[in-house]
Amino acid sequence: MVSSGNNYKDKVSQLISWGHWFSFFNIIAAMLLGTRYIVHSEWPETLLGQAYLAFSWVGHFGFLVFGFYILILFPASFLIPSQRLMRLFAVLVGTIGLTTLLLDTHAYESLELHLSPLVWDLLLSGERTELNARWQYLFITVPVIFLLQLVLSEWLWRKLRKLTRKHVGVPIAMVFGVCFISSHLIYIWADANLYRPVTVQRSNFPLSYPMTAKTFMEKHGLLDRKEYTERLNAQGVEDSDQIRYPLEKMSFRDPGTQQNILVLMIDGLRSDMVKPEVMPYLSAFAEQNLNYTNHYSSGNDNDSGLFGLFYGLPSSYYNSIRSASKQPLMLNTLEKRGYQFGAFSGNGLDEPIYQDAIFSKQALPEATEGTGDPQAISDWTAWLTEQPTDSPWFSYIELTSVENFEEGGDYVPVFEPSLGSNDTQGQDTNTLFKNSYKNAAHYIDEQLITIFDQLVAQGQMDNTIVVITANHGTEFNETGSNSWGANTNYSQYQLKVPMIIHWPDSVASVTKRQTSHLDLVPTIMESVLSTTAPTSAYSSGTSLFKVNPKRRWLLAGNNDDIVMIQPKTTTVVDKYGNYRVYDQDYQQLDAAKPKLSTLMQAMHEMKRFYTPK
Known part of the structure; x- marks a missing residue:
């Protein structure tokens, strides 16, 4: 032993x-x-x-x-x-x-x-x-x-x-x-x-x-967290990959239509609010114009949604665009065509995405003192009356009351009970929030009347393209995942937004196929500015006027996530390569897998505009 x-x-x-x-x-x-x-x-x-x-x-x-x-x-x-x-x-x-x-x-x-x-x-x-x-x-x-x-x-x-x-x-x-x-x-x-x-x-x-x-x-006092955060945000821009935008030299067949363009951005407005009981004026306006009822923002937050709308690119390119000080190709081309620019917002335009990217090279009119959507509309009205009749213009109005619905406003509530009601004790929180949200949307609906009345009064409606949309939607925990507001998941409640376009001399129509914020830039570039360059040279989208485009997915997301939206599923891929597949109600499908060849194409699109290493 x-x-x-x-x-x-x-x-x-x-x-x-x-x-x-x-x-x-x-x-x-x-x-x-x-x-x-x-x-x-x-x-x-x-x-x-x-x-x-x-x-x-x-x-x-x-x-x-x-x-x-x-x-x-x-x-x-x-x-x-x-x-x-x-x-x-x-x-x-x-x-x-x-x-x-x-x-x-x-x-x-x-x-x-x-x-x-x-x-x-x-x-x-x-x-x-x-x-x-x-x-x-x-x-x-x-x-x-x-x-x-x-x-x-x-x-x-x-x-x-x-x-x-x-x-x-x-x-x-x-x-x-x-x-x-x-x-x-x-x-x-x-x-x-x-x-x-x-x-x-x-x-x-x-x-x-x-x-x-x-x-x-x-x-132990060796690190100032606030200073660290500021330096971290700056480094995200300085250290970003070099971008090629556009990928090739742009060419045009003629000077374009010289039509005016007005973009109305209603912060936080989800698409299902465009109905007669909540927004009767906008609902009627949608029936008389081009209504894209299955439209998705390029992200679930303010920066991602705005970036995709103005650049026609996924928001993963945002830091690279800021680093290179690249203005949107669409605005740059409009400026070369002699367009006058005016941008107005209920919250001001001091966010980095406006200052460092979208309007970084534009001489914009100074806003008067005061805040809120009525002031922004008043400033826009004053600006519009000063525009020469022989020069086209591009204007942008950001309306923020819907986004800030919890703060209330100087308007009479239509939907009760809401957060502003005298007696909210014992009321369902979800109902209070949603009614307040609807009240803000109804208020914005009335503000739109002022804008369109001004266009009609000045005889501009017949020569102005009007785009009404939102940067992202707003959720009230419809997915059952304790998700509220925006920037918490990629469900249709946070991504699906209105896209209503008044295009002079066009026939009213309803488009039910999936469309994206990335599609606006190709639409303007092709149908207003008459570019002959292929869409793939400057955008990840496709023209809204293209009949039955062959697209398997829409792109959304941010620097951390790639989001691939398909008719029946939403696939989210994080920066480590882990993925999750959700159904139309944003409930995770444990056994589901995306078509991998399609997923590879989406991942390639997120890197296509970078300069090769």
Whole structure:
């Protein structure tokens, strides 16, 4: 029994020693494969950035492989009595690990994503995509990796005593440990100081989660959170990818129609409010003009919705546009055609998207003192009366009462009980909020009468294109997910908005096919400004006048999410490649998967306007 115990102990000791060396050489193999991440990633320009890259390359793969050894092979050394069986098990583990890493490097090179549910579905799907076909060839290397692991296993077992006598294990472990700790300490400093040459490398390697300590530093007075947030917002613009907008030189067949254009943006108005009992005037106006009843904003917040409407691009390009100081192509072309510009808002136009992007190069009329939609309409009326009759104009009016419905306003409530009622005790909160929202929408409906009366009085209606829409919708927890307002999910309540257009000499019609904010720019560029350039050169949308366009999806989202809207489903893909599929009521479909070739097309569209690296 004593002899048997010592024999078991010796076997385990040998297997553990062998496992250390087996892990070491697999760390070297993983590091060599990891150079593919380095080649495909942006090379750091500073010495500290390069030092962090070297430390993280050595430390991360050392920690990653040794971590799998501790979790899998080390316990197995005690459980598997046969050294041959144990070595075979280790070879299988090593083969699976290196194959997975090889697949991950290819995913990173192809999609700039690490392995995720989306990437695995691409790999295992039966669809014939270029990516899928290329990945299948990678499995040819599996037998080669397995054979090399077998050779390594046998060689290490034969040389184990000789290697053990060298006593280099501790120095090697110290090198990996120092690199691992140094990389995390450097990242803590870089994250607090927004040092981009380091922070941009955060997701270069798989399963990489660099340490941060902002809360700790703030607690000890080493970090000013407010200043940090301001610098973070600025860095998002400065560090954005370079954009090509438009992709080619624009050409035109004639000077265009010279029609006036008025864009009426009703903040937060969802499409189902355009009905006789809530907005009777706008509802009647929609019946007499072009009404797109299945229209979606390009985002569920103010910036995303406005950006898509004026640029015709997904909002993922927003920071790049701000960084390059690119004005919307549509407005730039209008300015070259001699259009006069006027922009007015119930909240002012001091938001960054107006100042840094949409109207960054426009000389706009100064607003008079005072706030609110009546003041904005009054300013617009005064501006309109001053416009010369022989010069076309473009004007933008942002009406904010619906967005600010909780604050109430100087109007008589039509729907009761509401937040402004004398007695709200015991009333359903949802009813109070929704009635207040309807009251604000009804009030805006009356304000629209003033705008159109002014156009008619000045004889401008027959030569003015009027676009009535919203930046996003507003939800009152219809999805049952405790979602209120906007910017909380991508349901139709937050994305589906009105799109009503008065186009002189057009016949009233109702369009039920899916349309998007991204479609307005191509519509104006083609039908007003007479461009001959292909739509794909300057927009991700398609003209609203195009009959039965072949489109499988609409794009929405922001910097973090890609949202693909289809007739029966909405697919949300986050920046890590995880995806969720929802039905028309925004209830998650656990077993549903998007058509992956279509999803690849949508992801390509989100990167098409970037300058190639």
